[in-house]
Amino acid sequence: xxxxxxxxxxxxxxDRPRIAWPNGARVAFWVAPNIEFYELDPPSNPQxxxxxxxxxxxxxxxxxxxxxxxxHYRMMEAMDRCGVRGSVSLxxxxxQHHPELIRDGVDRGWEFFSHGIYNTRYSYGMDEAQERAIxxxxxxxxxxxxxxxxxxxxxxxLTHTERTMDLLADYGILYTCDLFQDDQPQxxxxxxxxxxxxxxxxxxxxxxxxxxxxxTPRAYxxxxxxxxxxxxxxxxxxxxxxxxxxxxxxxxHPHRIGPFEEALRYITSxxxxxxxxxxxIAEHYYAHCYDAALADIARRQRSAA
Amino acid sequence: xxxxxxxxxxxxxxxxMDQDWYAWRPHxSMPARAWPNGARMAVWICxxxxxxxLNPVGKPFKAPGSMVTAYPDxxxxxxxxxxxxxxAYRLLRxxxxxxxxxxxxxxxxxxxxxxxxxxDLRQDGHEVIAHGVDMDRLHHGGLDxxxxxxxxxxxxxxxxxxxAGEVRxxxxxxxxxxxxxxxxxAARGLDYFCDFVNDELPYEFDTGAGTLLAMPHSHELxxxxxxxxxxxxxxxxxxxxxxxxxxxxAESEDHGRRILSxxxxxxxVGLPFRFGVLRxxxxxxxxxxxxxxxxxxxxxxxxxxxxxxxxxR
Numbered sequence: 001x002x003x004x005x006x007x008x009x010x011x012x013x014x015d016r017p018r019i020a021w022p023n024g025a026r027v028a029f030w031v032a033p034n035i036e037f038y039e040l041d042p043p044s045n046p047q048x049x050x051x052x053x054x055x056x057x058x059x060x061x062x063x064x065x066x067x068x069x070x071x072h073y074r075m076m077e078a079m080d081r082c083g084v085r086g087s088v089s090l091x092x093x094x095x096q097h098h099p100e101l102i103r104d105g106v107d108r109g110w111e112f113f114s115h116g117i118y119n120t121r122y123s124y125g126m127d128e129a130q131e132r133a134i135x136x137x138x139x140x141x142x143x144x145x146x147x148x149x150x151x152x153x154x155x156x157x158l159t160h161t162e163r164t165m166d167l168l169a170d171y172g173i174l175y176t177c178d179l180f181q182d183d184q185p186q187x188x189x190x191x192x193x194x195x196x197x198x199x200x201x202x203x204x205x206x207x208x209x210x211x212x213x214x215x216t217p218r219a220y221x222x223x224x225x226x227x228x229x230x231x232x233x234x235x236x237x238x239x240x241x242x243x244x245x246x247x248x249x250x251x252x253h254p255h256r257i258g259p260f261e262e263a264l265r266y267i268t269s270x271x272x273x274x275x276x277x278x279x280x281i282a283e284h285y286y287a288h289c290y291d292a293a294l295a296d297i298a299r300r301q302r303s304a305a
Numbered sequence: 306x307x308x309x310x311x312x313x314x315x316x317x318x319x320x321x322m323d324q325d326w327y328a329w330r331p332h333x334s335m336p337a338r339a340w341p342n343g344a345r346m347a348v349w350i351c352x353x354x355x356x357x358x359l360n361p362v363g364k365p366f367k368a369p370g371s372m373v374t375a376y377p378d379x380x381x382x383x384x385x386x387x388x389x390x391x392x393a394y395r396l397l398r399x400x401x402x403x404x405x406x407x408x409x410x411x412x413x414x415x416x417x418x419x420x421x422x423x424x425d426l427r428q429d430g431h432e433v434i435a436h437g438v439d440m441d442r443l444h445h446g447g448l449d450x451x452x453x454x455x456x457x458x459x460x461x462x463x464x465x466x467x468x469a470g471e472v473r474x475x476x477x478x479x480x481x482x483x484x485x486x487x488x489x490x491a492a493r494g495l496d497y498f499c500d501f502v503n504d505e506l507p508y509e510f511d512t513g514a515g516t517l518l519a520m521p522h523s524h525e526l527x528x529x530x531x532x533x534x535x536x537x538x539x540x541x542x543x544x545x546x547x548x549x550x551x552x553x554x555a556e557s558e559d560h561g562r563r564i565l566s567x568x569x570x571x572x573x574v575g576l577p578f579r580f581g582v583l584r585x586x587x588x589x590x591x592x593x594x595x596x597x598x599x600x601x602x603x604x605x606x607x608x609x610x611x612x613x614x615x616x617x618r
Binding site: 053058070093101 | 309310312366548553
C-alpha cells in the first residue's frame with residue numbers, strides 16, 4: 001500500500017492556464033443522476049458488506065428501489081423543465097433490469113457512463129482480469145442498450161484498486177469522477193494513454209447533503225446555489241466545473257423535488273453557464289486545455305525541484 | 306485478498322427485479338383512477354404504539370428507540386412510555402377534534418399492558434395494525450420458522466383478545482424481516498403489510514405462500530426520520546409534510562389517486578413543544594377539500610375493489 005495514490009501532482013489553484021469554455025461560459029454545469037441497482041443478496045466481498053442489517057435488509061433495499069420505481073421520474077421531469085440533460089452514472093445491469101428507464105434517457109439525449117455492474121459489487125480485491133471484465137462488460141452493455149460508447153467512469157460504490165485509473169485509460173475512457181481534488185478537470189497520471197479527472201463533488205451529492213449533513217430540502221437548494229455562486233464568480237477568470245450528483249431515491253421524494261428544481265432553475269437561468277454533459281466537457285478539455293495543463297504542471301514541477 | 310471468479314456472476318441479471326416478490330412497475334405508468342368516494346388524495350396517518358423493554362436483548366440489533374444507557378435505563382424507558390400514556394391521548398384528542406380516521410400500529414405488549422388504550426382508540430373508530438410483540442422481538446433470519454411463527458401468533462392473539470378488532474395489516478418492529486416473515490403473515494390470512502418503502506401506492510406482493518398488499522408506509526416523511534434522525538426543526542418538519550401534500554395533489558390531477566403517508570410516534574411528535582405544530586399541520590390538511598383521511602385497511606380494501614371511475618380532471 002502507498003501513502004499517496006500518485007495520480008496527480010500538486011497544482012495550486014492560482015495562475016493556471018485559463019480554461020475558456022464555449023461561448024465564453026464561466027461554468028460548465030452538469031448533472032449526474034446515479035441510476036443504480038442494489039441487489040438484495042449479492043455475493044460477499046470481504047472488504048465491504050452491502051447492507052447494514054442481516055439478510056434480507058428489506059428497508060434499505062426497498063428504499064433504493066424507490067429511486068427507480070418512483071423518484072426517477074420526478075427527477076427526470078424536473079431536469080426536463082430546466083433544460084438539463086443527465087450524464088448518468090449507471091449500474092449497467094439496469095440495461096437488463098429496467099430498459100424502459102434507460103430508453104427514456106436515450107430519448108432525451110442523456111449521456112450514460114459506467115458506475116459498475118451493480119452498486120453492490122465492489123472492486124476491492126479484484127484482480128486485473130476481473131477489473132478488466134467489468135470495464136469490458138460496461139462498454140458492451142451500454143453500447144448495446146444506448147448505442148453510446150462510455151466516456152466516463154465512477155467506480156461502483158466508489159470502490160477502487162491501485163490499477164483502476166490505468167485500466168480506464170487503457171480502454172480509452174476519457175474521464176473519471178472518482179477523484180475530488182479539484183474544481184477544474186485535470187490530467188490524471190496513468191501508465192499509458194490519457195485520463196482526466198472530472199469534478200463531480202461529494203459535498204453537493206444529495207446522499208451526503210440529505211443523509212450525512214441532514215440538510216432540509218430547502219437547505220440543500222441553498223447549498224447548491226452557494227456552490228454555484230462561488231464557481232460562477234471564479235469562472236469569470238478561468239472556467240470552472242460544477243456537478244450535482246443525484247440519487248432519485250433521495251431527491252425524487254415529493255417533499256424534496258420542488259426546492260431542488262428551484263435551485264436547478266437558479267443555475268440554468270444565469271447567463272454564461274454551459275449546461276452540458278460530462279462527455280462534452282471532457283472532449284472540450286482534451287481539445288483546448290489538456291496540453292496546456294500538462295505543460296504547466298510539468299513546468300511547476302521542474303521549478304519546484 | 307482476491308475475489309472468487311463467481312463474484313462476477315450475475316444470476317438475477319434480467320428484466321424486472323432480482324427477486325420474485327413483486328413486479329417492476331414504473332410509478333407514473335399507473336392508470337389514473339380515483340378513490341372510491343371520488344377523492345384524489347388520501348391521507349393515511351399511522352401512529353406507532355411501541356413497548357421498549359428495560360432489558361433488551363438487541364438481536365440482531367437494537368431497534369431505533371431502544372434503551373441506551375447501562376441497566377436500568379429509566380430515562381429512555383420512561384421517555385418511550387410517555388408516548389403510550391400522554392402522547393397517544395393527545396393524538397387521540399387531536400384526531401377526534403378534526404374527525405380523522407387513522408391507523409395505529411401496535412406492539413401486542415402495549416395491548417397486554419394497556420388494554421384501556423386499545424379500547425379507547427377502537428372506541429374512536431381507529432384501526433389496529435399488528436406491529437409484532439415488542440420492539441425487542443425483531444423478526445430476523447436467526448429465528449427458526451416455528452419461533453417466528455409463534456411471535457406472529459402471539460401478537461395477533463393478544464391484539465384480538467384486547468379488542469383490537471379484526472387486524473388485517475402488519476408492520477414489522479423496526480421494519481426488520483426474516484426471509485420468511487411475509488409468507489408467515491400471508492399464511493395467517495393477513496391482507497397487507499407496511500415494511501417496504503419502494504412505492505407511494507399499494508402493490509401486490511407474492512410471499513410464496515399467498516399474496517399480500519404492500520402498503521406505502523413512509524420512512525422519509527416520518528417524525529422519527531425528520532425530527533430525531535435528521536434533527537430538523539418542528540417548522541421544517543411541517544413544511545416538508547405540506548410540500549409532500551402539495552406535490553402529490555398536483556400530480557393527482559394527471560395521475561389519479563395518491564396517498565400521503567404520515568407515520569407518527571407519540572413519544573416524538575406528541576411532546577408539548579412539538580404538538581402545536583402538528584395540530585396546525587393537521588388542521589391545514591383537514592381543511593383541504595376532497596381529502597380522504599383513511600385507515601390502512603380502508604385504503605387496502607379500496608385498492609383491491611373493482612376500479613373506480615377515472616378521476617375527475
